[in-house]
Amino acid sequence: MAPPPKSFLLTFLFISSFTIAMAAYNIVDFGAKSDGRTDSAKAFLSAWTAACEANKPATVYVPPGKFFLSKADVSGPCNNKAIKIFIHGTLIAPSSYSSSNTLWIRFKYVEGLSIYGGTLDGQGQALWACKQAGRSCPVGATSLTISQGKNVLISGMKIQNSQNFQMSIYGSTGVTVERATITAPEESPNTDGIHVQMSSFVTIRNSTMRTGDDCISMGAGSANVWIQKINCGPGHGISIGSLGLSGDDEGVQNITVRSATFTGTQNGLRVKTWAKPYKGFVKGVTFENAIMKDVQNPIVIDQNYCPSKKNCPGQSSGIKISEVKFKNVQGSSATPVAVKFDCSPSNPCTGIELKDIKLKYQNKGAQAFCRNARGTVAGIVEPPSCL
Numbered sequence: 001m002a003p004p005p006k007s008f009l010l011t012f013l014f015i016s017s018f019t020i021a022m023a024a025y026n027i028v029d030f031g032a033k034s035d036g037r038t039d040s041a042k043a044f045l046s047a048w049t050a051a052c053e054a055n056k057p058a059t060v061y062v063p064p065g066k067f068f069l070s071k072a073d074v075s076g077p078c079n080n081k082a083i084k085i086f087i088h089g090t091l092i093a094p095s096s097y098s099s100s101n102t103l104w105i106r107f108k109y110v111e112g113l114s115i116y117g118g119t120l121d122g123q124g125q126a127l128w129a130c131k132q133a134g135r136s137c138p139v140g141a142t143s144l145t146i147s148q149g150k151n152v153l154i155s156g157m158k159i160q161n162s163q164n165f166q167m168s169i170y171g172s173t174g175v176t177v178e179r180a181t182i183t184a185p186e187e188s189p190n191t192d193g194i195h196v197q198m199s200s201f202v203t204i205r206n207s208t209m210r211t212g213d214d215c216i217s218m219g220a221g222s223a224n225v226w227i228q229k230i231n232c233g234p235g236h237g238i239s240i241g242s243l244g245l246s247g248d249d250e251g252v253q254n255i256t257v258r259s260a261t262f263t264g265t266q267n268g269l270r271v272k273t274w275a276k277p278y279k280g281f282v283k284g285v286t287f288e289n290a291i292m293k294d295v296q297n298p299i300v301i302d303q304n305y306c307p308s309k310k311n312c313p314g315q316s317s318g319i320k321i322s323e324v325k326f327k328n329v330q331g332s333s334a335t336p337v338a339v340k341f342d343c344s345p346s347n348p349c350t351g352i353e354l355k356d357i358k359l360k361y362q363n364k365g366a367q368a369f370c371r372n373a374r375g376t377v378a379g380i381v382e383p384p385s386c387l
Helices: 006-021 041-053 125-132
Strands: 023-026 035-039 058-062 066-068 072-075 083-087 090-092 103-108 113-116 119-121 142-147 150-155 158-160 167-170 173-178 181-183 194-197 200-210 216-218 223-232 238-243 252-263 267-274 279-295 297-305 318-333 337-342 349-361 367-371 373-382
Touching: 023 041, 041 058, 041 072, 142 150, 167 173, 194 200, 216 223, 223 238, 238 252, 238 279, 252 267, 267 279, 267 318, 279 297, 297 318, 297 349, 337 349
Parallel strands: 023 058, 035 066, 058 083, 066 090, 072 103, 083 113, 090 119, 103 142, 113 150, 119 158, 142 167, 150 173, 158 181, 167 194, 173 200, 181 200, 194 216, 200 223, 216 238, 223 252, 238 267, 252 279, 267 297, 279 318, 297 337, 318 349, 337 367, 349 373
Antiparallel strands: none
16 A cells, blocks of 8 residues: 555644644533533633643633533633633523623633634623613623733634623733624614723734724723724724723823724714813824724714713813824715814813825715814815814
Protein backbone atom coordinates (compact mmCIF):
# COMPACT_ATOMS: atom_id res chain seq x y z
CA MET A 1 0.00 0.00 0.00
CA ALA A 2 1.32 3.45 -0.90
CA PRO A 3 2.26 5.77 2.00
CA PRO A 4 -0.21 8.60 2.80
CA PRO A 5 0.45 11.90 1.08
CA LYS A 6 2.63 14.44 2.85
CA SER A 7 -0.29 16.89 3.24
CA PHE A 8 -2.30 14.24 5.12
CA LEU A 9 0.58 13.56 7.49
CA LEU A 10 1.06 17.24 8.20
CA THR A 11 -2.66 17.71 8.91
CA PHE A 12 -2.70 14.66 11.19
CA LEU A 13 0.34 15.86 13.10
CA PHE A 14 -1.15 19.35 13.48
CA ILE A 15 -4.47 18.06 14.82
CA SER A 16 -2.71 15.61 17.13
CA SER A 17 -0.37 18.25 18.53
CA PHE A 18 -3.28 20.68 18.99
CA THR A 19 -5.27 18.04 20.88
CA ILE A 20 -2.32 17.17 23.07
CA ALA A 21 -1.51 20.82 23.75
CA MET A 22 -5.07 21.82 24.63
CA ALA A 23 -7.24 20.54 27.45
CA ALA A 24 -10.82 20.35 26.12
CA TYR A 25 -14.03 20.44 28.17
CA ASN A 26 -17.49 19.90 26.64
CA ILE A 27 -20.30 21.23 28.84
CA VAL A 28 -22.43 18.18 27.92
CA ASP A 29 -19.86 15.98 29.65
CA PHE A 30 -20.57 17.97 32.81
CA GLY A 31 -24.34 17.45 32.61
CA ALA A 32 -25.61 20.20 30.31
CA LYS A 33 -28.71 19.37 28.26
CA SER A 34 -29.62 20.98 24.94
CA ASP A 35 -33.37 21.00 25.54
CA GLY A 36 -33.68 24.75 26.23
CA ARG A 37 -35.25 24.06 29.65
CA THR A 38 -32.78 22.26 31.92
CA ASP A 39 -30.51 24.67 33.74
CA SER A 40 -26.98 24.13 32.40
CA ALA A 41 -25.36 26.79 34.57
CA LYS A 42 -23.67 24.29 36.89
CA ALA A 43 -22.29 22.35 33.93
CA PHE A 44 -21.00 25.52 32.26
CA LEU A 45 -19.33 26.68 35.47
CA SER A 46 -17.78 23.25 36.04
CA ALA A 47 -16.33 23.20 32.53
CA TRP A 48 -14.98 26.70 33.06
CA THR A 49 -13.41 25.77 36.39
CA ALA A 50 -11.67 22.80 34.81
CA ALA A 51 -10.31 24.98 32.00
CA CYS A 52 -9.26 27.71 34.43
CA GLU A 53 -7.40 25.25 36.66
CA ALA A 54 -5.58 23.59 33.75
CA ASN A 55 -1.87 24.28 33.59
CA LYS A 56 -1.91 24.42 29.79
CA PRO A 57 -4.13 26.14 27.20
CA ALA A 58 -7.72 24.92 27.47
CA THR A 59 -11.00 24.99 25.59
CA VAL A 60 -14.64 25.02 26.70
CA TYR A 61 -17.06 23.71 24.08
CA VAL A 62 -20.79 24.44 23.80
CA PRO A 63 -22.18 22.11 21.10
CA PRO A 64 -25.16 22.86 18.82
CA GLY A 65 -28.54 23.11 20.55
CA LYS A 66 -30.32 25.38 23.00
CA PHE A 67 -28.93 25.51 26.53
CA PHE A 68 -30.81 27.31 29.29
CA LEU A 69 -28.38 29.15 31.55
CA SER A 70 -29.78 30.76 34.70
CA LYS A 71 -26.59 32.72 35.38
CA ALA A 72 -22.86 32.34 34.83
CA ASP A 73 -20.57 34.58 36.86
CA VAL A 74 -17.12 33.16 36.21
CA SER A 75 -13.86 34.49 37.54
CA GLY A 76 -10.09 34.24 37.33
CA PRO A 77 -7.24 34.62 37.47
CA CYS A 78 -6.62 31.25 35.86
CA ASN A 79 -3.61 28.97 35.77
CA ASN A 80 -3.27 29.58 32.02
CA LYS A 81 -3.73 32.65 29.86
CA ALA A 82 -5.12 30.92 26.78
CA ILE A 83 -8.68 29.74 27.35
CA LYS A 84 -10.86 29.46 24.26
CA ILE A 85 -14.64 29.07 24.37
CA PHE A 86 -16.27 27.71 21.21
CA ILE A 87 -20.05 28.20 21.19
CA HIS A 88 -21.90 26.40 18.39
CA GLY A 89 -25.30 26.55 20.08
CA THR A 90 -27.56 29.12 21.75
CA LEU A 91 -27.40 30.11 25.42
CA ILE A 92 -30.81 31.19 26.71
CA ALA A 93 -31.34 33.52 29.69
CA PRO A 94 -34.28 33.42 32.12
CA SER A 95 -37.29 35.42 30.93
CA SER A 96 -37.95 36.62 34.50
CA TYR A 97 -36.23 39.61 36.10
CA SER A 98 -35.42 40.93 39.57
CA SER A 99 -33.84 43.99 41.15
CA SER A 100 -30.92 41.91 42.45
CA ASN A 101 -29.89 40.61 39.04
CA THR A 102 -27.91 43.05 36.89
CA LEU A 103 -25.78 40.56 34.95
CA TRP A 104 -26.28 37.28 33.16
CA ILE A 105 -22.90 36.08 31.88
CA ARG A 106 -19.77 37.72 33.27
CA PHE A 107 -16.07 36.99 32.88
CA LYS A 108 -14.03 38.71 35.57
CA TYR A 109 -10.27 38.89 36.20
CA VAL A 110 -9.54 36.79 33.12
CA GLU A 111 -6.52 37.23 30.86
CA GLY A 112 -6.07 35.75 27.39
CA LEU A 113 -9.70 34.65 26.91
CA SER A 114 -11.11 34.08 23.41
CA ILE A 115 -14.81 33.42 22.70
CA TYR A 116 -15.84 32.26 19.23
CA GLY A 117 -19.32 32.15 17.74
CA GLY A 118 -22.59 31.31 19.41
CA THR A 119 -25.83 33.11 20.17
CA LEU A 120 -26.81 34.69 23.49
CA ASP A 121 -30.57 35.20 23.88
CA GLY A 122 -31.29 37.55 26.79
CA GLN A 123 -35.11 37.15 26.66
CA GLY A 124 -35.71 40.72 27.75
CA GLN A 125 -39.28 41.06 26.49
CA ALA A 126 -40.99 40.87 29.88
CA LEU A 127 -38.79 43.57 31.41
CA TRP A 128 -39.20 45.83 28.38
CA ALA A 129 -42.98 45.55 28.76
CA CYS A 130 -42.66 46.55 32.42
CA LYS A 131 -40.63 49.64 31.53
CA GLN A 132 -42.85 50.59 28.60
CA ALA A 133 -45.88 50.45 30.90
CA GLY A 134 -44.27 53.06 33.16
CA ARG A 135 -44.15 50.80 36.18
CA SER A 136 -41.33 50.66 38.75
CA CYS A 137 -38.99 48.12 37.16
CA PRO A 138 -35.48 46.83 37.79
CA VAL A 139 -32.59 47.97 35.62
CA GLY A 140 -32.27 44.49 34.15
CA ALA A 141 -29.36 42.21 33.36
CA THR A 142 -26.55 42.86 30.90
CA SER A 143 -26.15 39.76 28.73
CA LEU A 144 -22.35 39.65 28.48
CA THR A 145 -19.89 41.49 30.71
CA ILE A 146 -16.10 41.57 30.47
CA SER A 147 -14.89 42.97 33.80
CA GLN A 148 -11.28 43.66 34.82
CA GLY A 149 -10.12 41.54 31.88
CA LYS A 150 -6.99 41.71 29.78
CA ASN A 151 -6.34 40.61 26.20
CA VAL A 152 -9.85 39.33 25.47
CA LEU A 153 -11.20 38.45 22.01
CA ILE A 154 -14.90 38.03 21.15
CA SER A 155 -15.36 36.90 17.56
CA GLY A 156 -18.46 36.06 15.52
CA MET A 157 -20.94 36.21 18.39
CA LYS A 158 -24.64 37.01 18.12
CA ILE A 159 -26.37 38.72 21.06
CA GLN A 160 -30.09 39.38 21.00
CA ASN A 161 -32.91 40.69 23.18
CA SER A 162 -30.92 41.57 26.28
CA GLN A 163 -32.85 42.96 29.24
CA ASN A 164 -30.44 45.90 29.51
CA PHE A 165 -27.07 46.43 27.78
CA GLN A 166 -26.23 43.67 25.33
CA MET A 167 -22.50 43.77 26.15
CA SER A 168 -20.44 45.69 28.70
CA ILE A 169 -16.67 46.14 28.76
CA TYR A 170 -15.66 47.48 32.15
CA GLY A 171 -12.29 48.09 33.80
CA SER A 172 -10.52 46.12 31.08
CA THR A 173 -7.65 46.54 28.64
CA GLY A 174 -6.89 44.98 25.29
CA VAL A 175 -10.42 43.85 24.39
CA THR A 176 -11.36 43.15 20.76
CA VAL A 177 -14.90 42.55 19.50
CA GLU A 178 -15.19 41.55 15.86
CA ARG A 179 -17.92 40.29 13.52
CA ALA A 180 -20.58 40.73 16.20
CA THR A 181 -24.29 40.86 15.36
CA ILE A 182 -26.28 42.57 18.11
CA THR A 183 -30.05 42.96 17.83
CA ALA A 184 -33.00 44.16 19.87
CA PRO A 185 -36.27 45.81 18.79
CA GLU A 186 -36.16 49.55 18.16
CA GLU A 187 -38.64 50.17 21.00
CA SER A 188 -36.74 48.10 23.59
CA PRO A 189 -35.44 50.48 26.31
CA ASN A 190 -31.79 50.73 27.42
CA THR A 191 -30.60 47.96 25.13
CA ASP A 192 -27.24 49.53 24.19
CA GLY A 193 -25.25 47.28 21.89
CA ILE A 194 -21.80 47.61 23.48
CA HIS A 195 -21.02 49.85 26.43
CA VAL A 196 -17.37 50.67 27.20
CA GLN A 197 -16.36 52.19 30.55
CA MET A 198 -13.10 52.57 32.51
CA SER A 199 -11.40 50.57 29.75
CA SER A 200 -8.54 51.18 27.33
CA PHE A 201 -7.20 49.76 24.08
CA VAL A 202 -10.60 48.48 23.00
CA THR A 203 -11.28 47.58 19.35
CA ILE A 204 -14.77 47.05 17.91
CA ARG A 205 -14.87 46.24 14.20
CA ASN A 206 -16.82 44.68 11.34
CA SER A 207 -20.04 44.48 13.37
CA THR A 208 -23.76 45.20 13.03
CA MET A 209 -25.96 46.64 15.77
CA ARG A 210 -29.73 47.12 15.66
CA THR A 211 -30.90 48.19 19.11
CA GLY A 212 -33.30 50.31 21.14
CA ASP A 213 -30.51 52.57 22.45
CA ASP A 214 -26.93 53.43 21.50
CA CYS A 215 -25.29 50.99 19.14
CA ILE A 216 -22.02 51.73 20.96
CA SER A 217 -21.69 53.95 24.02
CA MET A 218 -18.50 55.07 25.74
CA GLY A 219 -18.67 56.09 29.37
CA ALA A 220 -16.20 57.62 31.79
CA GLY A 221 -12.63 56.36 31.60
CA SER A 222 -12.81 55.16 28.00
CA ALA A 223 -9.44 55.66 26.30
CA ASN A 224 -7.68 54.48 23.16
CA VAL A 225 -10.82 53.04 21.59
CA TRP A 226 -10.86 52.09 17.90
CA ILE A 227 -14.24 51.52 16.21
CA GLN A 228 -14.32 50.59 12.52
CA LYS A 229 -16.75 49.26 9.91
CA ILE A 230 -19.96 49.40 11.95
CA ASN A 231 -23.52 49.16 10.63
CA CYS A 232 -25.84 50.89 13.10
CA GLY A 233 -29.60 51.16 12.92
CA PRO A 234 -32.11 51.33 14.30
CA GLY A 235 -30.77 52.77 17.53
CA HIS A 236 -29.41 55.96 19.02
CA GLY A 237 -26.08 56.01 17.17
CA ILE A 238 -22.51 55.91 18.47
CA SER A 239 -22.18 58.04 21.59
CA ILE A 240 -19.63 59.33 24.03
CA GLY A 241 -21.56 59.75 27.26
CA SER A 242 -23.63 60.57 28.89
CA LEU A 243 -21.11 62.06 31.32
CA GLY A 244 -21.43 64.15 34.46
CA LEU A 245 -24.67 62.79 35.89
CA SER A 246 -23.87 62.44 39.58
CA GLY A 247 -20.19 63.22 40.20
CA ASP A 248 -16.82 63.98 38.68
CA ASP A 249 -16.02 61.55 35.85
CA GLU A 250 -12.82 60.07 34.52
CA GLY A 251 -11.88 61.60 31.19
CA VAL A 252 -12.62 60.13 27.76
CA GLN A 253 -9.77 60.43 25.25
CA ASN A 254 -8.21 59.08 22.08
CA ILE A 255 -11.37 57.72 20.45
CA THR A 256 -11.54 56.91 16.73
CA VAL A 257 -14.73 55.98 14.88
CA ARG A 258 -14.07 55.17 11.22
CA SER A 259 -16.24 53.83 8.40
CA ALA A 260 -19.67 53.62 10.05
CA THR A 261 -23.09 53.57 8.38
CA PHE A 262 -26.16 54.81 10.26
CA THR A 263 -29.64 53.91 8.99
CA GLY A 264 -32.74 55.52 10.50
CA THR A 265 -31.07 56.18 13.84
CA GLN A 266 -31.96 58.86 16.36
CA ASN A 267 -28.38 60.14 16.33
CA GLY A 268 -25.27 59.52 14.31
CA LEU A 269 -22.03 60.70 15.93
CA ARG A 270 -22.74 62.15 19.37
CA VAL A 271 -21.06 63.52 22.49
CA LYS A 272 -23.47 63.93 25.40
CA THR A 273 -23.04 65.44 28.88
CA TRP A 274 -25.48 66.37 31.59
CA ALA A 275 -26.16 70.04 32.32
CA LYS A 276 -24.54 69.69 35.74
CA PRO A 277 -21.33 71.16 37.16
CA TYR A 278 -19.43 67.90 37.74
CA LYS A 279 -15.92 67.82 36.27
CA GLY A 280 -14.45 65.69 33.50
CA PHE A 281 -13.24 65.96 29.93
CA VAL A 282 -13.55 64.61 26.41
CA LYS A 283 -10.60 65.18 24.05
CA GLY A 284 -8.82 63.67 21.10
CA VAL A 285 -11.87 62.25 19.27
CA THR A 286 -12.00 61.57 15.53
CA PHE A 287 -15.18 60.65 13.67
CA GLU A 288 -14.50 59.97 9.99
CA ASN A 289 -15.89 58.31 6.87
CA ALA A 290 -19.50 58.06 8.08
CA ILE A 291 -22.64 57.62 5.98
CA MET A 292 -25.98 58.89 7.29
CA LYS A 293 -29.28 57.54 5.95
CA ASP A 294 -32.26 59.52 7.31
CA VAL A 295 -30.65 60.12 10.68
CA GLN A 296 -32.42 62.58 12.99
CA ASN A 297 -29.23 64.15 14.40
CA PRO A 298 -26.26 63.16 12.23
CA ILE A 299 -23.64 65.24 14.09
CA VAL A 300 -24.34 66.40 17.63
CA ILE A 301 -22.55 67.62 20.74
CA ASP A 302 -25.08 68.15 23.52
CA GLN A 303 -23.82 69.53 26.83
CA ASN A 304 -27.28 70.49 28.01
CA TYR A 305 -28.67 66.98 28.32
CA CYS A 306 -31.50 67.02 30.85
CA PRO A 307 -34.25 64.63 29.74
CA SER A 308 -36.19 64.61 33.01
CA LYS A 309 -36.04 68.41 33.38
CA LYS A 310 -35.18 67.86 37.06
CA ASN A 311 -32.14 69.04 39.04
CA CYS A 312 -30.37 70.34 35.95
CA PRO A 313 -32.29 73.17 34.23
CA GLY A 314 -30.32 76.40 34.52
CA GLN A 315 -27.08 74.61 35.38
CA SER A 316 -23.99 74.33 33.22
CA SER A 317 -21.97 71.26 32.30
CA GLY A 318 -18.54 71.03 33.90
CA ILE A 319 -17.25 68.58 31.28
CA LYS A 320 -14.58 70.14 29.04
CA ILE A 321 -14.87 69.05 25.39
CA SER A 322 -11.98 69.73 23.00
CA GLU A 323 -10.22 68.38 19.93
CA VAL A 324 -13.22 66.63 18.37
CA LYS A 325 -12.94 66.11 14.60
CA PHE A 326 -15.67 65.23 12.10
CA LYS A 327 -14.25 64.23 8.69
CA ASN A 328 -15.98 63.02 5.53
CA VAL A 329 -19.51 62.67 6.88
CA GLN A 330 -22.12 62.39 4.13
CA GLY A 331 -25.75 61.49 3.66
CA SER A 332 -29.22 62.58 4.70
CA SER A 333 -30.68 64.11 7.83
CA ALA A 334 -34.27 63.38 8.86
CA THR A 335 -34.53 66.83 10.50
CA PRO A 336 -33.59 70.30 9.24
CA VAL A 337 -30.69 70.70 11.71
CA ALA A 338 -28.03 68.21 10.63
CA VAL A 339 -25.15 69.62 12.70
CA LYS A 340 -25.75 70.69 16.28
CA PHE A 341 -23.14 71.92 18.76
CA ASP A 342 -24.95 72.95 21.95
CA CYS A 343 -22.05 73.45 24.34
CA SER A 344 -21.63 74.59 27.93
CA PRO A 345 -21.51 78.33 28.69
CA SER A 346 -18.96 77.71 31.46
CA ASN A 347 -16.90 75.22 29.41
CA PRO A 348 -17.29 76.06 25.71
CA CYS A 349 -16.34 73.40 23.18
CA THR A 350 -12.94 74.20 21.63
CA GLY A 351 -10.87 72.71 18.85
CA ILE A 352 -13.88 71.36 16.97
CA GLU A 353 -12.96 70.51 13.37
CA LEU A 354 -15.29 70.01 10.42
CA LYS A 355 -13.82 68.73 7.17
CA ASP A 356 -15.60 67.51 4.03
CA ILE A 357 -19.14 67.38 5.40
CA LYS A 358 -22.06 66.90 3.02
CA LEU A 359 -25.44 66.44 4.71
CA LYS A 360 -28.80 67.13 3.08
CA TYR A 361 -32.35 67.41 4.40
CA GLN A 362 -35.04 66.21 1.98
CA ASN A 363 -32.57 66.60 -0.91
CA LYS A 364 -32.01 70.23 -0.11
CA GLY A 365 -29.85 72.29 2.20
CA ALA A 366 -29.77 71.39 5.89
CA GLN A 367 -28.94 73.71 8.79
CA ALA A 368 -26.28 73.95 11.48
CA PHE A 369 -26.69 75.20 15.05
CA CYS A 370 -23.88 76.38 17.30
CA ARG A 371 -23.82 77.69 20.85
CA ASN A 372 -20.61 78.16 22.84
CA ALA A 373 -18.64 76.21 20.22
CA ARG A 374 -15.32 77.16 18.64
CA GLY A 375 -13.35 75.44 15.92
CA THR A 376 -12.16 75.32 12.32
CA VAL A 377 -13.50 74.29 8.92
CA ALA A 378 -11.74 72.71 5.94
CA GLY A 379 -12.88 71.45 2.54
CA ILE A 380 -16.53 71.57 1.48
CA VAL A 381 -18.88 71.77 4.46
CA GLU A 382 -22.66 71.50 3.98
CA PRO A 383 -24.59 72.76 5.83
CA PRO A 384 -22.38 75.86 6.14
CA SER A 385 -20.51 75.89 9.42
CA CYS A 386 -21.69 78.02 12.32
CA LEU A 387 -18.44 77.61 14.28
